[in-house]
Amino acid sequence: MERQNRPTSETVSLRTGFSKSTISRALKGHPGISKATRERIIAAAREIGYAPNAVARSLVTKRSGVIGLILGTTSGPFYPEQFGRLLGHLTTRNLQLMMFHVPKGQDVADILPILLQYQLDGCLIAALSPSPAAATILARHRLPTVLINRLPPDDHICAVLCNNEAGGRQVAEYLLDTGHRHLAYVAGPADAPTTRDREAGFMAVLREHSVPLRLRVQGDYAFESGLRLADELAACVPELDAVFAASDIVALGVIDGLRAHGLEVPGDVSVVGFDGIHASSWPGYALTTVTQPAETLISRAVSLLTERIADPDVPPETLYVSGRLTIRSSTRARGLGAGGAS
Amino acid sequence: MERQNRPTSETVSLRTGFSKSTISRALKGHPGISKATRERIIAAAREIGYAPNAVARSLVTKRSGVIGLILGTTSGPFYPEQFGRLLGHLTTRNLQLMMFHVPKGQDVADILPILLQYQLDGCLIAALSPSPAAATILARHRLPTVLINRLPPDDHICAVLCNNEAGGRQVAEYLLDTGHRHLAYVAGPADAPTTRDREAGFMAVLREHSVPLRLRVQGDYAFESGLRLADELAACVPELDAVFAASDIVALGVIDGLRAHGLEVPGDVSVVGFDGIHASSWPGYALTTVTQPAETLISRAVSLLTERIADPDVPPETLYVSGRLTIRSSTRARGLGAGGAS
DNA sequence: CTGAAAGCGCTTACAG
DNA sequence: CTGAAAGCGCTTACAG
Numbered sequence: 001m002e003r004q005n006r007p008t009s010e011t012v013s014l015r016t017g018f019s020k021s022t023i024s025r026a027l028k029g030h031p032g033i034s035k036a037t038r039e040r041i042i043a044a045a046r047e048i049g050y051a052p053n054a055v056a057r058s059l060v061t062k063r064s065g066v067i068g069l070i071l072g073t074t075s076g077p078f079y080p081e082q083f084g085r086l087l088g089h090l091t092t093r094n095l096q097l098m099m100f101h102v103p104k105g106q107d108v109a110d111i112l113p114i115l116l117q118y119q120l121d122g123c124l125i126a127a128l129s130p131s132p133a134a135a136t137i138l139a140r141h142r143l144p145t146v147l148i149n150r151l152p153p154d155d156h157i158c159a160v161l162c163n164n165e166a167g168g169r170q171v172a173e174y175l176l177d178t179g180h181r182h183l184a185y186v187a188g189p190a191d192a193p194t195t196r197d198r199e200a201g202f203m204a205v206l207r208e209h210s211v212p213l214r215l216r217v218q219g220d221y222a223f224e225s226g227l228r229l230a231d232e233l234a235a236c237v238p239e240l241d242a243v244f245a246a247s248d249i250v251a252l253g254v255i256d257g258l259r260a261h262g263l264e265v266p267g268d269v270s271v272v273g274f275d276g277i278h279a280s281s282w283p284g285y286a287l288t289t290v291t292q293p294a295e296t297l298i299s300r301a302v303s304l305l306t307e308r309i310a311d312p313d314v315p316p317e318t319l320y321v322s323g324r325l326t327i328r329s330s331t332r333a334r335g336l337g338a339g340g341a342s
Numbered sequence: 343m344e345r346q347n348r349p350t351s352e353t354v355s356l357r358t359g360f361s362k363s364t365i366s367r368a369l370k371g372h373p374g375i376s377k378a379t380r381e382r383i384i385a386a387a388r389e390i391g392y393a394p395n396a397v398a399r400s401l402v403t404k405r406s407g408v409i410g411l412i413l414g415t416t417s418g419p420f421y422p423e424q425f426g427r428l429l430g431h432l433t434t435r436n437l438q439l440m441m442f443h444v445p446k447g448q449d450v451a452d453i454l455p456i457l458l459q460y461q462l463d464g465c466l467i468a469a470l471s472p473s474p475a476a477a478t479i480l481a482r483h484r485l486p487t488v489l490i491n492r493l494p495p496d497d498h499i500c501a502v503l504c505n506n507e508a509g510g511r512q513v514a515e516y517l518l519d520t521g522h523r524h525l526a527y528v529a530g531p532a533d534a535p536t537t538r539d540r541e542a543g544f545m546a547v548l549r550e551h552s553v554p555l556r557l558r559v560q561g562d563y564a565f566e567s568g569l570r571l572a573d574e575l576a577a578c579v580p581e582l583d584a585v586f587a588a589s590d591i592v593a594l595g596v597i598d599g600l601r602a603h604g605l606e607v608p609g610d611v612s613v614v615g616f617d618g619i620h621a622s623s624w625p626g627y628a629l630t631t632v633t634q635p636a637e638t639l640i641s642r643a644v645s646l647l648t649e650r651i652a653d654p655d656v657p658p659e660t661l662y663v664s665g666r667l668t669i670r671s672s673t674r675a676r677g678l679g680a681g682g683a684s
Numbered sequence: 685c686t687g688a689a690a691g692c693g694c695t696t697a698c699a700g
Numbered sequence: 701c702t703g704a705a706a707g708c709g710c711t712t713a714c715a716g
Contacts, residue, residue: 006483008709019687024711032685049482054459055406056709058397059692066440066460073426077620080422084415087443096460097441098408101429117396118408118438140391141348223624256625278419282565283598284626350693361703366695374701398693401708687715699703 007050016044027052058119066096067305068120070111072128073104076221076249078275079126079148082294086124089302095121102128109134116141122305124148129193130157144308146301149194152318158308159318160301164194164274167290167323168201168244171272174288174325175242176209179334180270184215184233186226186245186254195246198274202244214240219250226250230257237263241270241334248273248280248289255285255330270331274323286328296321349392358386369394400461408438409647410462412453414470415446418563418591420617421468421490424636428466431644437463444470451476458483464647466490471535472499486650488643491536494660500650501660502643506536506616509632509665510543510586513614516630516667517584518551521676522612526557526578528571528587528596534563537588540616544586556582561592568592572599579605583612583676590615590622590631597627597672612673616665628670638663 009023016023018041026033026041045051058064067090071079090097098118100111108130115123116137122144130138132153138145139156147159175183185202188195206213217232219225226245233243233254243258245251251273255265265271273280276291300319307314351365358365360383368375368383387393400406409432413421432439440460442453450472457465458479464486472480472487474495480487481498489501517525527544530537548555559574561567568587575585575596585600587593593615597607607613615622618633642661649656 010709020710021688021712022686025686028711034685037685049479051455051459052711053401053461053709055397055400055461056692057711059395059401059694059709060711062692064397077419077422080419080425083422083425083441084443087441091443096456099425099429099439099441101426101433113393114438117393119395119397137391223620227625252624252626260625278565279621282594283569283602284594352693362694363696363704364702367702370695376701379701394695395693398708399695401693401710402695404708685716689714690712692710694708696706698705700701 006053007048008053009050011048012041012044012050015048016041024052062119064119064121065094066098066118066120067309068098068100068115068118068123070100070102070108070115070123070125070128072102072126074221075127076247076275077277077279078247078249078292078294081278082298085295085298086302089299093302093306095306107131107134109137112137116143121309122146124301124305125150129153129191142312144305144312146305148297148301151193152316155316158304158316160297160304161318161320162194162292162297163320163322164197165201165204167274167325168198168203169205170201170290170323170325171198171244171274172202172205174327175244175270175272175331176205176211178270178331180242181211181334182214182239182241183211184217184236184240184243185213186229186233186243186250187216187218188246188250189220190218192221192246198246219245221247221249223249223253226253226255227257227260228253230254230261233269234258234261234263237261237268242272242331243269244272244274246274248275248277248287251287251289251330252279252285255287265330266332270334272331276323276326280326281328286330288328288331289326290323291326292323293321348395349390350395351392353390354383354386354392357390358383366394404461406461406463407436408440408460408462409651410440410442410457410460410465412442412444412450412457412465412467412470414444414468416563417469418589418617419619419621420589420591420634420636423620424640427637427640428644431641435644435648437648449473449476451479454479458485463651464488466643466647467492471495471533484654486647486654488647490639490643493535494658497658500646500658502639502646503660503662504536504634504639505662505664506539507543507546509616509667510540510545511547512543512632512665512667513540513586513616514544514547516669517586517612517614517673518547518553520612520673522584523553523676524556524581524583525553526559526575526582526585527555528568528575528585528592529558529560530588530592531562532560534588540588561587563589563591565591565595568595568597569599569602570595572596572603575611576600576603576605579603579610583610584614584673585611586614586616588616590617590619590629593629593631593672594621594627597629607672608674612676614673618665618668622668623670628672630670630673631668632665633668634665635663
């Protein structure tokens with residue numbers, strides 16, 4: 001039962017009498033091999049449980065068939081919820097996934113020395129902006145790279161982004177349309193461009209309608225942060241009728257925090273999030289949110305990557321895909337008329 | 343800026359005048375190398391950005407430094423919430439993680455032909471029971487393997503499990519102690535041993551106290567499943583005072599479903615879950631649950647694995663770690679006295 | 685259609 | 701303390 005050494009192409013060669021070259025060609029469906037030979041070899045390989053050693057293959061082909069996923073820490077549930085989908089897209093293309101974490105406070109460049117040893121075919125970066133230095137290293141090693149939800153630091157790198165600014169605009173327009181006039185924004189971590197873009201879109205619409213922002217508070221990507229911030233928000237409620245949080249997970253915390261103060265959502269205040277995580281649809285929250293087009297985001301990212309793996313000279317692209325405003329019952333119309341908004 | 347070929351040990355050799363052997367030894371801190379030589383080589387390596395090719399190294403050492411994580415589909419949020427922690431433990435040990443998904447209805451054995459090509463040092467299997475056939479293949483290839491939360495199909499494989507049965511017992515004892523007498527169990531997928539063990543412990547205590555189970559319904563690992571099942575549960579509520587669901591995610595769905603029927607949790611019914619996912623602590627649910635000792639589960643799994651990677655002859659172990667009953671406000675005491683329980 | 689040979693980039697006995 | 705050589709298990713021109 002316990003075999004000491006795994007079979008190699010040599011083993012199959014000895015067993016069938018064909019050379020290692022022929023074994024290799026037969027097994028990968030190379031055209032110039034006779035049907036009889038091919039079948040004989042495939043049968044023998046199956047019998048002894050032979051499969052080519054991917055490490056040896058990578059060394060000669062200089063293709064590992066593995067792509068790296070570089071993830072920032074503590075990004076909330078949105079990215080983890082996409083793992084299965086990502087793995088599915090990669091599997092379809094016979095690609096494997098290797099995971100890398102960038103600890104808080106560190107840069108992509110810090111883990112690159114390790115990552116680069118593994119001769120990956122490409123990499124995906126999510127929830128994290130690589131520094132220009134990291135981008136330079138990536139480019140020098142000609143490693144095809146696609147950012148998810150970040151703008152590339154230089155023009156060697158691809159990106160697929162949810163249109164965060166447009167999403168922020170949609171939220172503002174919707175809130176104004178439904179009669180909200182006293183708005184607060186709960187920002188994400190200061191260094192996250194996503195939250196900045198969402199805010200920029202949101203604020204632009206407020207300015208266009210000459211509606212001032214009543215309150216701006218700063219959170220991160222944790223439920224607890226929303227919970228805490230709700231104290232500040234609750235204190236302003238008489239003069240506040242809607243809160244827009246930069247991410248769903250924080251918005252959910254805000255809702256629970258507001259309720260702890262005896263306030264009703266949406267009775268007293270409307271709350272809107274951004275992302276479309278699973279929990280946003282739970283009846284306990286029924287969060288109105290901008291749903292990121294996760295399927296498109298992931299499938300486009302994989303396509304951009306595989307195109308550049310196939311041909312490194314395909315020029316980099318940056319793709320924007322639009323989020324969709326999903327109206328649930330954490331928001332409700334205020335006042336009588338729409339009062340000036342669009 | 344664009345370098346055609348990555349530097350190899352040959353490059354460093356040419357630059358420093360030392361042989362590839364010496365380069366290799368110097369860079370990995372081999373003892374018998376003079377200080378001057380070592381420093382010279384390290385400096386040169388840094389200058390040209392040389393790092394050894396892990397693929398070539400793996401081929402000769404027969405150690406890839408990569409472990410595989412095999413995950414079942416649709417297992418709820420518990421495992422995804424542990425990714426960061428797992429990656430942390432592996433990074434500490436200079437190990438990388440490659441991810442594999444087993445599609446619904448398929449067995450571990452189906453993805454093994456692909457996984458085995460990558461010459462992994464070991465693998466972790468979570469949310470999934472490998473078939474005996476899969477275990478046999480793993481053993482034949484002498485691939486150190488640790489199951490998380492599943493009993494091994496044979497005695498070649500290690501496992502770390504939360505003591506699910508003890509957890510189920512704790513829930514039953516707590517519910518009886520607090521005066522509940524009319525209980526329902528919401529099972530997980532029929533093929534998940536975790537739900538069976540939780541149920542076994544729960545039922546054993548009910549039997550010991552001669553308390554019959556009023557209702558048993560069958561769910562899976564999705565929030566929506568709890569939501570739907572709540573219809574059935576709500577219909578029995580006059581005669582039901584507590585519901586134990588096999589997983590938190592389903593318990594949360596049950597709570598929202600019950601509330602949709604105008605029932606109060608815990609006012610009309612208590613609800614208990616199992617797992618200790620993040621959302622169980624959200625004030626909107628404040629779910630009483632058995633918290634799995636995630637940190638211990640993961641760190642022990644990694645230790646068992648690395649021990650067997652270091653020495654394949656260390657005999658397999660199965661470790662149980664206990665969950666902790668976390669009492670929150672989705673449950674409350676019923677009636678007057680404890681009424682016979684304990 | 686098939687094989688012998690070279691080579692991918694390392695590591696590691698074996699010598700010295 | 702250092703180097704020359706062999707070899708890990710493949711693939712791929714190059715021949716025939």
